[in-house]
Amino acid sequence: MFYKVLDGVKVIEYGNLISAPFCAKIFADMGAEVIKIEQPCCGDDSRRMEPFMNDIPGLERSGLFQYLNMNKKGITLNPETATGRKILLQLLKGADVFIENNPPKRMKALKLDYARVKQVNLRIVMTSITPFGQTGPYKDYKSSELINAHMGGVGYDSVREVDISREPIKAPAHIFGFQAGLSAATATVAAVFQQSVTGEGTYLDVSEQESIIQNMHSVFRYYYNKQIVNRTDVLDRAPAHILPCKDGYIHHANMEESEWWRFVDLMGNPEWAKNELFADYTLRSQYWDALKPLILDWTKDHTMDEIYRGSQERGSAIGALYTAKDMLSDRQMAARGFFVEADHPEIGKLQYPGVPYRFSGIPKEQPSTAPLLGQNNEEILCGDLGYTKKDLVKFREAGVI
Amino acid sequence: MSSAFLKGVRVLAMTQVWAGGWMGGILADMGAEVIKVESNKKIDILRRTIETQGDLNRGPNFNGYNRGTKSCNLNLKKPEGVELFKKLVKISDVVIENLAPKGMPGFGLDYDILKQVKPDIIMVSVPGFGSTGPDKNYISYAATVQSIGGLEASFGYPGGEPSTPSIFMADPVGGMYGVLGVCSAVYYHHKTGKGQHVELAQSEAIMSLLPESVMEYEMTGRIRPRLGNRDEIMAPHGCYPCKGNDTWVAIAVSDDEEWQALCRVMGNPEWSKAARFSDRFSRWQNQDELNKLIAGWTRSFTHYEVMHQLQKAGVPSGASLSTEEMNHDPHVKERGALIEMTGQKVGKTLTWRSPWKSALTGSNPASPYFGEHNNYVFNTLLGLSDSEIKKLIREEVIY
Numbered sequence: 122m123f124y125k126v127l128d129g130v131k132v133i134e135y136g137n138l139i140s141a142p143f144c145a146k147i148f149a150d151m152g153a154e155v156i157k158i159e160q161p162c163c164g165d166d167s168r169r170m171e172p173f174m175n176d177i178p179g180l181e182r183s184g185l186f187q188y189l190n191m192n193k194k195g196i197t198l199n200p201e202t203a204t205g206r207k208i209l210l211q212l213l214k215g216a217d218v219f220i221e222n223n224p225p226k227r228m229k230a231l232k233l234d235y236a237r238v239k240q241v242n243l244r245i246v247m248t249s250i251t252p253f254g255q256t257g258p259y260k261d262y263k264s265s266e267l268i269n270a271h272m273g274g275v276g277y278d279s280v281r282e283v284d285i286s287r288e289p290i291k292a293p294a295h296i297f298g299f300q301a302g303l304s305a306a307t308a309t310v311a312a313v314f315q316q317s318v319t320g321e322g323t324y325l326d327v328s329e330q331e332s333i334i335q336n337m338h339s340v341f342r343y344y345y346n347k348q349i350v351n352r353t354d355v356l357d358r359a360p361a362h363i364l365p366c367k368d369g370y371i372h373h374a375n376m377e378e379s380e381w382w383r384f385v386d387l388m389g390n391p392e393w394a395k396n397e398l399f400a401d402y403t404l405r406s407q408y409w410d411a412l413k414p415l416i417l418d419w420t421k422d423h424t425m426d427e428i429y430r431g432s433q434e435r436g437s438a439i440g441a442l443y444t445a446k447d448m449l450s451d452r453q454m455a456a457r458g459f460f461v462e463a464d465h466p467e468i469g470k471l472q473y474p475g476v477p478y479r480f481s482g483i484p485k486e487q488p489s490t491a492p493l494l495g496q497n498n499e500e501i502l503c504g505d506l507g508y509t510k511k512d513l514v515k516f517r518e519a520g521v522i
Numbered sequence: 523m524s525s526a527f528l529k530g531v532r533v534l535a536m537t538q539v540w541a542g543g544w545m546g547g548i549l550a551d552m553g554a555e556v557i558k559v560e561s562n563k564k565i566d567i568l569r570r571t572i573e574t575q576g577d578l579n580r581g582p583n584f585n586g587y588n589r590g591t592k593s594c595n596l597n598l599k600k601p602e603g604v605e606l607f608k609k610l611v612k613i614s615d616v617v618i619e620n621l622a623p624k625g626m627p628g629f630g631l632d633y634d635i636l637k638q639v640k641p642d643i644i645m646v647s648v649p650g651f652g653s654t655g656p657d658k659n660y661i662s663y664a665a666t667v668q669s670i671g672g673l674e675a676s677f678g679y680p681g682g683e684p685s686t687p688s689i690f691m692a693d694p695v696g697g698m699y700g701v702l703g704v705c706s707a708v709y710y711h712h713k714t715g716k717g718q719h720v721e722l723a724q725s726e727a728i729m730s731l732l733p734e735s736v737m738e739y740e741m742t743g744r745i746r747p748r749l750g751n752r753d754e755i756m757a758p759h760g761c762y763p764c765k766g767n768d769t770w771v772a773i774a775v776s777d778d779e780e781w782q783a784l785c786r787v788m789g790n791p792e793w794s795k796a797a798r799f800s801d802r803f804s805r806w807q808n809q810d811e812l813n814k815l816i817a818g819w820t821r822s823f824t825h826y827e828v829m830h831q832l833q834k835a836g837v838p839s840g841a842s843l844s845t846e847e848m849n850h851d852p853h854v855k856e857r858g859a860l861i862e863m864t865g866q867k868v869g870k871t872l873t874w875r876s877p878w879k880s881a882l883t884g885s886n887p888a889s890p891y892f893g894e895h896n897n898y899v900f901n902t903l904l905g906l907s908d909s910e911i912k913k914l915i916r917e918e919v920i921y
Contacts, residue, residue, distance in 0.1 A: 126706045129713075151706055171754045172738035184737025254879065257856040262833045267751055267759060268840035271772040276761065276842045279677075281686040285768045288761040289842050290750040293676035296691070299731035301877070303698050308878045310705040311527035311552050315882060317712055323882050331859045331877035335694045339845045340860065341586035343872040345573040351768050351844070361665065363674060363686045370684055372674060374665035438661035440669030442684055445739035445746065448672055448729060456655035459726050460736075471740050474733050477696075477726035478703050479652075481633070482718030483710075 122192050123461075123476050124483045125152035130313060132218040134158065134193070135200070135209070135233075138166050139266070139295045140250040140329060141222035142189040143302030144309065148218065149192035150476050150488070151310075156212065156501060157190060157492065161197040161522055164494045165190070174468040180494055181467040185295075187491045188473055191463065195492030196501050197522045200231050205521045209233070211506055214241045217316065218309060222250040225260055235324040244322040246312040250305045254328035264329070266295050273297065273333025274340075281362070283352045301332040363442065364413075366420040370442040371428050373416070378402060383437035387428070388419045458485075465490040498522055526553020526884050531708060532614045534559060534607075535591065536631075538566050540664065540693035541648050541724065542620035543587035545700045549618075550590030551876040552705075553884055557592045557614075557899060559607065560892060562921050563599055569892065578892040585863060585889035586873035593890035594899040597921040598629040602914065607631060608639045609904055615711070616704055620648040620696075623658045633719040642717035644707045648700040650692070652723030662724065664690035671728025672735055678748040695731060696724030755802065757809040758784070761842055762820040764828060770842040771825040773816065773832065781805065783835040788819045863887040896920055 130153035134145035142157070142165065149155040159165050167186040174182040199205040213219055219238060221228065228234045228249070235247050249255060252264035253272075270276050270291035277289050291297075305327040312323045334340065361374050375381045378401065385394045393399075393415050398408045405412055420428060429441035441447065448454060449472065457479075460472040473488070502508045502522070516522040528549065535546045535558040543566070546556045560566060568584035579585075597603040607629075611617060617636060619626055626632050626647070633645045647653055650662015651670070660666065668674055668691060678685040703720035711717055729736070735746040751772070753759040761770045775781050778801070785794040793799075793815055798808045805812055820828050825841035832839035841847070848854050849872065857879070863871040876883060900906045900920060914920040 126710050147702070172734065172741045172744075174741045176742055184741050185734055188733040188737055253853060254857055256879075257853040259833075259853040262840070263836060263838040264840065265756075265774040265776070265838050267753070267761075267774045268772050268838050271761060271770070271842040272840040274843050274845060274848050275689050276770075276772065277844045278689055279685075279687055281688040287679065288751065288763070288770055290677075290679060290685070290761070292673065292687070292689070292691070293749065294732055294734040294746075296673070296731050300691070300695060300698075303695065303702070303731070304877050307548075307698055307702040307705060308527075308552075308876070308880070308883075310702060310709060312880070312882065314705055314709040314712060315527045315529075317709060323880050326879040328857065328859070328877055328879075330854075331857070331874065334848070334859060334874050335698075335877060336689045336691055337845065337874075338583065338690070340848075340872050340874060341582040342573065343845055343849060344870045345582050361686075363669075363684050365683070370675065372665045372669040372686070374663050376663060380661070433657070433660040433666075436661065438663050438666050440666030440674075442669050442675040443672050444675050445672065445735040448670075448736065449739070451670070453651055453655045453657040454726070457652050457723065457726070459723075459729070468741075472736075474729050474736050475726075477699055477724075477730050478720055478722040479654075480707070480718055480720055482716055 122152040123150045123485055123488060124480045125486070126480060126483060127151040127153040127310070127313070130154070130218065131216045132156070132220060133212050133216045135219070135221040135223065137222060139189065139298030140301040140305065141220050142167070143299050144248065144250060144305040145193065145220045146189055146191060147303065147306035155193040156497070157193045157195045158198045158209065159195060159494060161199050161495070161520060164197070168494070179467070181465070187465065187468070190491035191473065191488050193492055194497040194501065195495065196498050197495040199521055200233065202519070202521050204516065204519070206231065206233070208502070208506065208521070210241050213238055213245065215505070216242065216245060218313060219245055219247040220305070220309065221248070225249070225251060225255050239322065242322070244316060244320055246309060246316055246323055246325070248305050248309045248325040248327060250301055250327045250329065252329045254331065255326040266298050267291055269329045269333060270297050273330045274337050275333055277352055278337060278339055285352055289352065297329065297333050301327065301329040304332040304335070364417060364420055366428055367422060367424045369425040371420065371425060372440040372442060374438045374440060376438065380437040381405070383435040384432055384439065387431045387435055387437065391415070391419070461488055463488055463490045466493070495522065527882050528552040528554035528705070528708070531555070531616065533557070533616045533618055533704070534610055534614045536617065536619035536621060536626065538620060539568055540587065540690070541697040541700065542618070543568065543584065544693060544697035545618055545620070545648065546591045547587050547589045548697070548701045548876055549704060551884060555592070556590070557594055557610070557895065558588060558890065559596050560593055561595055561597045563597050580869055582871050585871045589863065589873055589887050589889045591890055592895035592898065593893055594896050595893040595920050597919055598631070600919050602917070602919045604630055606900070606904070606919070610899070611636055611639045611643055613903060614643070616644045616646065616708065618646045618648070618700060618704065620700070623649050623653045637717070642711060642715060644704070644711060644717045645719045646700055646703045646707065647719070647721040648696050648724065649721070650724045652726070653721045664692040667692040667696070667724045668728050671725040672732050673728050676732070676735060676746055676748055679750045680748060680752055682748065684748065692724045692728055696722065696727045699727045752809070755806055757806040758812050758816055759809070760813050762813070762817045764820050764825040765823055769825045771820055771828040772840050772842055774838045776838070777802065780837050784832065784837050787831050787835045787837070791819070861887050863889060
């Protein structure tokens with residue numbers, strides 16, 4: 122873990138891919154004991170997803186899986202068998218939190234829906250994360266990161282300089298699956314607080330689509346700007362854009378008038394900046410097509426670092442489009458110790474992204490790497506639940522673990 | 523709200539703009555009493571956006587974010603204002619803030635001072651780049667934070683330049699982590715009696731949701747390319763044009779079974795039987811051609827028609843919804859995901875509720891007028907008399 126904030130909280134994760142595993146990771150990072158349940162055959166699907174260490178695929182070699190499952194314990198279990206289900210219910214009986222992201226139909230078929238889980242543990246907090254939630258006409262629709270992004274409105278709303286002959290695109294990687302996991306973890310921690318105060322459990326129905334809707338500023342402007350029908354309706358022609366420079370890109374984000382003039386100062390106060398067509402924000406927006414090449418003529422000779430730091434040190438808001446390489450060598454991230462090293466038995470020492478928060482009253486600890494497939498079977502099934510080693514052999518032969 | 527997660531938790535909010543107001547709205551949804559401290563000395567810019575036409579109570583973004591909170595006025599440039607703030611700290615559990623890192627210390631209200639006022643106070647700060655480190659004072663608009671956080675470099679069409687996004691995730695993501703900080707610190711306080719300062723960097727918050735690029739660089743030495751709608755192995759995996767102007771549908775096929783179902787719905791066209799589309803790898807390799815052929819089929823239908831037909835056949839598909847369409851979508855409606863706020867002063871505003879449903883989740887769509895709860899805060903909570911309050915208003919302390 123990183124910080125023992127949720128020390129003593131016991132979590133069972135029956136999740137796959139991004140949203141539920143990330144939700145449970147947040148608990149593990151905060152010191153809860155998280156037991157991850159994986160299919161005996163092959164484990165979490167993210168074990169088979171890129172990137173792989175040295176481009177050699179393998180169940181213990183996926184960077185995505187490794188990050189998502191740090192600080193957890195892992196067991197294999199097949200709840201489709203009666204014995205597997207019985208073991209899962211035994212685990213849930215002693216747990217505070219149950220996190221899952223299976224299709225609602227599947228949880229009902231496995232008799233693991235909240236109504237059944239509550240029968241073995243009345244005070245449990247159960248969190249289900251699904252693309253469209255547990256109710257409504259789309260609740261059983263199949264989905265994915267791409268589908269969620271577009272159904273959540275951020276595809277249509279995504280890009281500022283739109284050519285509407287081109288398709289709307291989604292934000293990179295699995296950011297919305299992660300965001301849903303974060304939203305779910307936040308609500309679940311709140312429910313755990315409530316559980317510790319009153320002793321009562323609760324069920325949380327988290328919708329990935331609704332988690333994505335949180336990013337939509339255009340929702341608020343809906344009644345003020347009736348024409349939000351086409352993608353071009355959400356565009357504003359503000360001179361705040363991504364621009365190429367010598368070795369990458371910068372995001373020119375000046376919002377205050379003073380910030381623009383500090384940026385002009387950084388450019389060496391060129392003669393063209395005095396042109397009355399560029400005198401204020403509205404005019405610079407209106408004449409952006411004339412202004413842009415003048416700025417580009419200067420940025421092409423300057424590096425990302427020169428422009429980013431030069432502007433920021435003058436009090437002008439400009440960002441640099443960092444790639445992984447830039448992040449790993451950034452002085453601010455280094456000073457704050459964001460990236461953390463962990464040593465994995467199969468893939469060795471690597472830097473992992475850490476956690477963005479710092480708790481002043483709790484010491485930061487070293488994280489542990491993700492569990493190997495079935496790594497904690499004996500510890501949990503024999504140690505916690507009292508099965509014998511011989512039972513484990515039979516469970517394995519019977520496809521239970 | 524009679525039952526809620528954070529019932530009985532009082533939060534003082536020194537918040538501004540997006541991430542801060544957003545935290546207050548979520549905490550209020552969770553049942554906390556959130557009191558936003560505002561001043562004429564520096565009015566939240568979301569109360570002054572262009573749509574408001576000068577009315578502080580009509581900011582759509584302000585009202586959308588700050589739903590369910592209370593507002594009081596306090597001028598922290600005056601020593602009496604700072605003293606009143608400390609009195610509020612004494613009767614609160616949590617202080618949240620997203621000012622620049624020098625903001626709270628500038629008022630003489632940093633954590634060490636708040637701790638003297640109330641030893642077990644919880645303070646949660648959500649600055650752009652963190653409250654420590656050499657770049658902590660850099661200007662942190664969402665655009666600067668999410669460019670440093672790595673979101674923007676990988677946002678764009680395959681093979682193209684990075685696109686300027688019009689969605690800003692640094693605020694909702696940083697804000698949600700801030701709420702997580704509040705909830706976990708409140709839990710820790712319940713168990714141990716101890717308060718503390720929780721701070722986070724929004725730039726790191728974004729990075730924590732995009733680990734693939736860092737892991738790829740470390741494991742293979744490669745910089746992750748921009749992929750638009752594409753997947754690493756799935757194909758077809760894209761957004762296709764539909765009948766009508768600028769309408770689109772997303773389709774994501776993960777295996778042979780879904781591919782065959784897609785072909786069936788398209789009427790098994792001759793091209794779909796070609797060897798170059800016969801397995802996952804060949805479909806992925808020939809996706810540009812595949813996408814054009816599929817677009818030829820989707821063009822005959824609306825995005826909803828494609829979605830429903832494909833979903834019925836078991837193929838993941840979804841319409842690319844505009845805000846307008848989302849507001850009328852039967853599923854979004856039935857879930858109550860969007861809420862209409864109405865009020866004589868605030869006007870009609872659309873907002874969303876927190877993205878979870880539970881018997882313990884509330885949602886109070888009212889948003890506070892500027893200083894609406896001065897009487898409640900200074901009279902009911904702090905016990906000041908009417909004449910004392912009038913005097914403080916005259917002296918521009920309650921201001």
